[in-house]
Amino acid sequence: MDLTHRPRRLRRDRVRGLVSETSLEPTDLIAPVFVDATTDERVPIESMPGHERVPIDESVARVEEVLETGVEAVMLFGIPESKDPEGTRAWAEDGVIQEALRRITSETDAYVITDVCLCEYTDHGHCGPLEEELRSEGGVAEDGPGCEPTLTVDNDATLEALEKIVTSHARAGADMVAPSGMMDGMVETIREALDGAGFEHVPIMSYAAKYESAFYGPFRDAADGAPSFGNRRHYQMDPANSREAMREVRLDAEQGADVMMVKPALPYLDIISAVRREFDHPVAAYNVSGEYAMLHAAAEKGWLDLEEVALESLLSIKRAGADLILTYFAEDVAQRLPAGQ
């Protein structure tokens, strides 16, 4: 038997670190933070244990908690005090994100990224204002006959809203903006709006390949953003497609996106890996609420070791090719990683 090759030689304790191919550091992680203008106190999010919606008054304290763990970046999501069909509170100067941003950026050193979308701000919960579409097969109405008008998100009207949102976020201090609505042309529109307003230095992290995924379920509890009818499959991507993801990422690269995000992460590691191979941009992955909730649920039953599976999940996302990871595990995992590397 030829046993010249014994890979086990490099698995002994003191050599493992030397040959380790992937490492995870707190500075790779971004912690999502939910700011809620409808509450005066912190509200636990039942389907995402350990996470809360915090009032604007608590937003600085919440971000400081994140920073204490070694994580340096947060992604802000807002729940406005009121909603309407157009989502106008998304770009209000005294909107929930704008108020929280001014406080967080003046009082902390956090790198603050804002989610840029309308679904938390529209009363129908879709990612932009609606329009009627004739003979649509992919519209919002679940099962209308082919010739009935159905509703869909008005792409180009949404772009106009995104211009207003990103400039208001940048004025309030956003370090980076992250459009998540999967509208065609959103990156180009946002780049032009930022540059025109003097914010050439603000990068765009595009949710470039965002799938219409059932793994977002718990987030909808958190951000109160479930569509009141229909689904988002006419603007988010079909989970069956990977070549289309490359096309989406390429379009965003041409339009000037700085960071390319794939969402969700664990069920789409092949997409993360492909984006990593084909593009030079930093790749972000969103380890979404369902990925977090299912590990918590299994751990609650005693079926999994939560700390170990959380770490292994994030390591696998990094190994697949992500440079940065948005994750609800950010604080818990960062606290267990060796600091100051």
Ligand SMILES: [Zn+2]
């Ligand atoms: Zn949205």
